[in-house]
Amino acid sequence: MxxxxxxxxxxxxxxxxxxxxxxxxxxxxxxxxxxxxxxxxxxxxxxxxxxxxxxxxxxxxxxxxxxxxxxxxxxxxxxxxxxxxxxxxxxxxxxxxxxxxxxxxxxxxxxERPASVVHHVRFPLVTQTVSAEALLGCVVGPGDVPIPGALVELPALRLTTRTDDQGRFRFPRVPPVTALGHLEVRARGELLALAPEALAAEPQPLLIRLPLKEE
Known part of the structure; x- marks a missing residue:
């Protein structure tokens, strides 16, 4: 105009x-x-x-x-x-x-609408997969007699269970043994703590002998 x-x-x-x-x-x-x-x-x-x-x-x-x-x-x-x-x-x-x-x-x-800003990833994406498996074992006393009702704990994972009538216990899904932390077993006033190295050295299922005092 x-x-x-x-x-x-x-x-x-x-x-x-x-x-x-x-x-x-x-x-x-x-x-x-x-x-x-x-x-x-x-x-x-x-x-x-x-x-x-x-x-x-x-x-x-x-x-x-x-x-x-x-x-x-x-x-x-x-x-x-x-x-x-x-x-x-x-x-x-x-x-x-x-x-x-x-x-x-x-x-x-x-x-005009402003273009959407796309932020590009400028570093490689790293993913880690941690497999989970069951941890099985049996707690026995002198003469390899099963100890029912023993308290079994994984303090680092805040997991607790008790042994059955045959002294057996099971944690269904846990990280590899090297990442469990130590395992504690309590029964009849006794406490046994097993370090991760000791757990890794034992074959599965674990056989844990708890040194109980003779009655």
């Missing part, structure tokens, strides 16, 4: 007597939806704006010529929609100006 208007002033406010007599007036008449742009998930946001365009000059002839040039210039723009239907008298009444030659042009307005 400014290229066609040249030195003629361009007004963006409500059309009044001064702007209608001295230059081009672009009055923002309404906002409306626009077809969404194609471009995937990050397509730009888009609306349409409708301007009421009027023109004035020193003479009626010059005003008519300027308005015609503005119409043709708008029609040259593929994104513009030119509406040449007469402007309703109620619009002029609302603007409090006499009706005059004018046209409406709808212009798309786009706003």
């Amino acid at each position: 400014s290229r066609i208007a040249g030195q003629t002033p361009v007004f963006l406010g409500v059309p009044d007597r001064d702007s209608l007599e001295r230059g081009v007036c672009l009055y923002l008449l309404e906002l409306g939806p626009a077809p969404p742009s194609r471009g995937g998930a990050r397509a730009p946001l888009q609306i349409s704006v409708c301007y009421l365009v009027t023109a004035g000059a020193a003479s009626p002839e010059e005003a008519h010529r300027l308005l015609g040039e503005l119409v043709f210039a708008a029609m040259e723009e593929t994104d513009f929609e030119v509406d040449l239907t007469p402007v309703a008298s109620s619009v002029w009444a609302g603007l409090r100006v006499p009706p005059r030659p004018a046209f409406r042009v709808r212009v798309p307005v786009r706003r």
